[in-house]
Amino acid sequence: MHIVTDSGMDLGPKQMEGIHIHQVPLKIELDNKTYLSGVDINADEFYELLTKTDSLPKTSLPSPGDFVDLYKKLIEEHPEDKNIFSIHISSGLSNTLQSAQTAASLVPEAVVHFFDTMTLSGAQGWQVEAAARAAQAGWPVEKIKELVGKVRKVTETIYTLPDLKYLINGGRISHMKGLLASVLHIKPIIGVDKTEGKYYERSKQPTFKRAMKGLVNVVAKDIPEGTAIRVQAASTANPEGIEFVRQELNKRFDCHWLSDSTVAPVLGAHTGLGLVGLVYAPLADYPTLP
Numbered sequence: 001m002h003i004v005t006d007s008g009m010d011l012g013p014k015q016m017e018g019i020h021i022h023q024v025p026l027k028i029e030l031d032n033k034t035y036l037s038g039v040d041i042n043a044d045e046f047y048e049l050l051t052k053t054d055s056l057p058k059t060s061l062p063s064p065g066d067f068v069d070l071y072k073k074l075i076e077e078h079p080e081d082k083n084i085f086s087i088h089i090s091s092g093l094s095n096t097l098q099s100a101q102t103a104a105s106l107v108p109e110a111v112v113h114f115f116d117t118m119t120l121s122g123a124q125g126w127q128v129e130a131a132a133r134a135a136q137a138g139w140p141v142e143k144i145k146e147l148v149g150k151v152r153k154v155t156e157t158i159y160t161l162p163d164l165k166y167l168i169n170g171g172r173i174s175h176m177k178g179l180l181a182s183v184l185h186i187k188p189i190i191g192v193d194k195t196e197g198k199y200y201e202r203s204k205q206p207t208f209k210r211a212m213k214g215l216v217n218v219v220a221k222d223i224p225e226g227t228a229i230r231v232q233a234a235s236t237a238n239p240e241g242i243e244f245v246r247q248e249l250n251k252r253f254d255c256h257w258l259s260d261s262t263v264a265p266v267l268g269a270h271t272g273l274g275l276v277g278l279v280y281a282p283l284a285d286y287p288t289l290p
Helices: 043-050 064-077 096-105 119-138 141-154 165-169 175-183 207-220 240-249
Strands: 002-006 022-023 029-031 033-036 058-062 082-086 111-116 156-160 187-192 199-205 227-236 254-257 276-282
Touching: 002 119, 002 175, 029 227, 033 082, 064 082, 064 096, 082 096, 082 119, 082 141, 096 111, 096 227, 111 141, 119 141, 119 227, 119 276, 141 276, 175 187, 175 240, 199 207, 207 276, 227 240, 240 254, 240 276
Parallel strands: 002 022, 002 082, 082 111, 227 254
Antiparallel strands: 029 033, 029 058, 156 187, 156 276, 187 199, 227 276
16 A cells, blocks of 8 residues: 655654655745755755745645646556555645545556545645555555544644734635735634635634644533643744743643654645644544554
8 A cells, every 4th residue: 555645744753763655745836936845855945045035935735747646657667556545735725635536537557546635734644644654554545544543533623823824825725805904914823624624723822832832722622621741833934933832731731742744845835934833633533553
């Protein structure tokens, strides 16, 4: 079983150990130059570029041809295994899954199984890791889907950010609502709805520091304080923000931290610098990975 995903996913180095996945990159356009996220440009390089330009980046999804090339390559190199588990960024936030499905119809020699993570970034990464470890253990596809579905069900992701102009530019929030929030200096706390896989507002605060504290309050709405939780922090070049949130969260929960991750460039193109986010789940509810 081959695991295929996209560059809307984030995984820490330790999570990548011992697993093999294939990523199809989304694209970023900035200052009239196009980059393949995670291929031509890594996160540190991208966020450094953002500090040196007044331009706002644009993103685009992989073409069906990009997926066709990878699916065919996998089957040609491994003719004994025609099964592909293609697991992608939320269909509510990107048409990447649709592009992959179109590609599969053009590669009939491959048996492609699709899974919509209904999320992105680190939360998508948790599902991808589960799929990869189950595939490596030789699990059948239905059992893999069941495991990944459990991870999706128990996992939440939230983030806040200091500047809304990137979300407005990328169409992730309405222009009018975003401008109003910017004028009023409101900092939203954003989650991803599991029904439609779209962004929704979990809370809002008048300052970014209070919004970072507010992340912890949102976790406390979802999970009783004192609970053991599996948790991972991510940022767009804001390690100080991560540390602040970590200290606040440790005061209220029994935190089992995964290594921090840096948000992928194609996602950071929609948020800009300074974002701080969390992926979390009750430890007792999180399924054991093979």
